[in-house]
Each structure stands twice: as C-alpha cells, then as structure tokens.
Amino acid sequence: MSFDKDELRDEYPDGTVRLRNPNIELMDQDILYHLALGSGSHDLVEMFGDVKFVCLGGTPKRMEQFAYTIMAEIGHKLPCGTTLHDISQFSYRYSMYKVGPVLCISHGMGIPSVGILLHEVIKLMYHAKVRDPVFFRIGTCGGIGFEGGNVIISEEAVDGNLRNIYELTVLGKNIQRPAKLDKRLVRELKSLADPEDPYDTVTGKTMCTYDFYEGQGRLDGAFCDFTEADKMEYLESIHKAGVVNIEMESLAFAALTHHAGIKAAVVCVTLLDRLKGDQMLAPKEVSDEWQQRPTKLVCRYIKRYLQMKGRLSLDGHGSIAVKSPRRFKLVQQESENYD
Structure with missing residues (x-):
C-alpha cells in the first residue's frame, strides 16, 4: 500500500506532511477557523498524531454514522464513561469525529466547501505531525450508464469540459492544478470488492461540476436553456469518453490532496442513472442502504x-487536549464569529 513511483511526494523524510506555504511556520499560532482548532490553543500532536485515515463525506449525520461503523469494524473502544464527540462542534460548519487512527469529517456540498475544509485538514495533518495519511471521499453521485446502488471508484476527476484540472483564480490569475488520484489505491480498493455483493463496483472517470442543476444538465432547475435532446447528446458523449458518474467535490479533492502529496481516493454510490432521468425515485430506506455500500468498501x-x-x-489519542485555556476560548470565539 504505497505510492506509485511516478506519484507526487511532498513530505518530510519521516513521512509527515510538508506545507507549500512558508508563512505558516512564521505565525504565532495558526487558527483553523472552520474546525474550531488552533495550533497554539490545542495540543494537536496529542489529539491527532496517530491519525492514518481521513474520511470525508457530505453531511454531519452521515459522518457520525460512519464513525460508529468504523468503530465497530476495527474494534475501537472509547474510554469508560465517554461518548463519541464532535470535535468541531463550536465551528457550526463541519463535524469531526475521531475513532482511533480514523478521522471522520463532513465536507458540505460542492467545491468551495470541500476546498475550505481541505486547506485546514491538510494544515491539521502538518501541525499534528501525521505520517503518510490516506484521504477518502465517501459520497453519492449520479451514474452515467449505471443504475442506482452501484459503487464507483474514481480513476480520475474531470471538469465539465473533460479537463483533468482544477482551475481557480488567485490574485487575478488563473491557476490550474492537476486533479490526480492515487492509481494504486484505486486498484487496491477494486480488489476488495466482494463477488457476493449484490451490486457492481466499477472504476472510471468522475465528472465534477460546480452546479447541481444546469452544470449537470438537469431539466428541473429554476433555469434551463437547453432541450432534452441537448442533454442526452451531452451525457452520451461524456459516457463514451469514459465518464461513469457525476458529483460536485472530486475535482478539488483530487487536486488539493495531490498538491499536498497525500494519497487519496473517491468512492461513491450511484443514486440514479442520469441517462434515464434527473430525479431520484428510490424509496428512502433503499437509498439509505445504498449509501452504506461505499462505506463498506472503505x-x-x-x-x-x-x-x-x-x-x-486501538484506544489511541483523540480527547480534547488544551495547551492554553485563554487561547482555547479565543479560538472558539473566532470560529463562532468567522464568516
């Protein structure tokens, strides 16, 4: 379970994450506003130094459920008299649960939300001196040629123009970063698919859009300036180009983890086949079971x-470890007030 030789490595010799920002080391303390944590207020090495896996998913509830699931799977025991704790509860933006070496965090919806979170989680890995972390995005998607309930492992992320890049504007200039995922990790995950599973586990290109409606060719948004025929022509063209699903986070997730030299993968379940419609019709109990399928693979x-x-x-780290009570209170206040 190691990187391919051609994969980007951007870390210190001991495997800890190296930041591509020299300003961080010059700061008195680094406040992770959207996680309600700080390098001066919390002992981040004590709290997170044993993390190996960072699992991200859309909603707080889904990641809380994942935390309980992985706790049972790996046999992790909480200290007597304690319960699973939302470490970032005072941020009111993301939820974070720690189960031994596994960090479970909600990332919200869309590229902006997952991008903000990843900046701070990558910095958290740096401050906590975590070695060789592995990141997973676990989520839902629309299938292209695949019915609801199938598991998709992304081979690469592309935008609406089938470009394998994440583009953003920095100081008025367009910056393009390759959106690469770890190829060996894709193969290892695919090898863990159980032939007895009542669904398919496939790999392919994932299209990531900046919008749920027009950007994904839906006819049911508030605006629509194209026809059903236009939509079908486009969806069939991207299907022929190897796209097997559409979602809204993989492009930024792949680009930022790759830029940080972090091994990462995206595993989603399809909720419908977009070649057959725009709206999910499966009953809630069915879709709830579907959403457990990528969780099982991870x-x-x-x-x-x-x-x-x-x-x-493992009992591991994880309890809140305060270095400075005064700074701890200030970080809480800053997180509550930060927009």
Missing part, C-alpha cells in the same frame, strides 16, 4: 491495513 480497506500492521482495537 472500511474493508482500513480494517485490512490495520490488521496487516497489527493495530486493531
């Missing part, structure tokens, strides 16, 4: 890794 990977390393049933 859990298999994590459990196998920990078994190989002899690290199951």
